[in-house]
Amino acid sequence: MKYAHTNIITKDWNTLSNFYIKVFDCKIVPPIRKQSGEWLSQGTGVKDAKLEGAHLLLPGYGENGPTLEIYQYATLNNQDPVTPNQRGFGHIAFEVENVGEKVKEVLKNGGTENGILTKRKIKDVGTITFIYVRDPDGNLIELQSWTKGK
Numbered sequence: 001m002k003y004a005h006t007n008i009i010t011k012d013w014n015t016l017s018n019f020y021i022k023v024f025d026c027k028i029v030p031p032i033r034k035q036s037g038e039w040l041s042q043g044t045g046v047k048d049a050k051l052e053g054a055h056l057l058l059p060g061y062g063e064n065g066p067t068l069e070i071y072q073y074a075t076l077n078n079q080d081p082v083t084p085n086q087r088g089f090g091h092i093a094f095e096v097e098n099v100g101e102k103v104k105e106v107l108k109n110g111g112t113e114n115g116i117l118t119k120r121k122i123k124d125v126g127t128i129t130f131i132y133v134r135d136p137d138g139n140l141i142e143l144q145s146w147t148k149g150k
Contacts, residue, residue, distance in 0.1 A: 005067040011111045013053040013072040026056035050074040081138040091140035110136035
């Protein structure tokens with residue numbers, strides 16, 4: 001068994017994909033997906049399902065690593081932004097070299113801050129520097145950096 005992908009549904013798959021490509025060095029895994037039909041409706045439970053989007057290779061795991069699947073359905077249901085303490089899927093996380101610098105990239109590319117840059121020593125693990133930010137669609141992302149043993 002192996003982990004395959006995480007999916008984000010968006011109103012504009014090109015814009016959101018470009019955010020993850022620019023900020024997190026993700027790479028598109030061809031082909032671009034354009035899917036529809038009864039088989040998709042049956043599998044997803046969405047009547048008349050039609051979607052378009054791409055898989056983005058996540059950094060740090062080589063060419064066969066897990067992907068971030070960013071899809072746009074022809075019909076989209078809106079929702080309020082997820083809060084960090086809301087039940088269900090909460091956030092994705094990226095380990096980065098410099099959290100403060102990555103926050104600047106997020107903001108420059110249409111994202112927003114959700115928390116305050118924080119440091120905390122975790123006994124027998126190290127020191128974590130982290131913050132929650134949001135992508136341009138409002139999805140939560142944790143940015144973290146660990147200093148081991150300090």
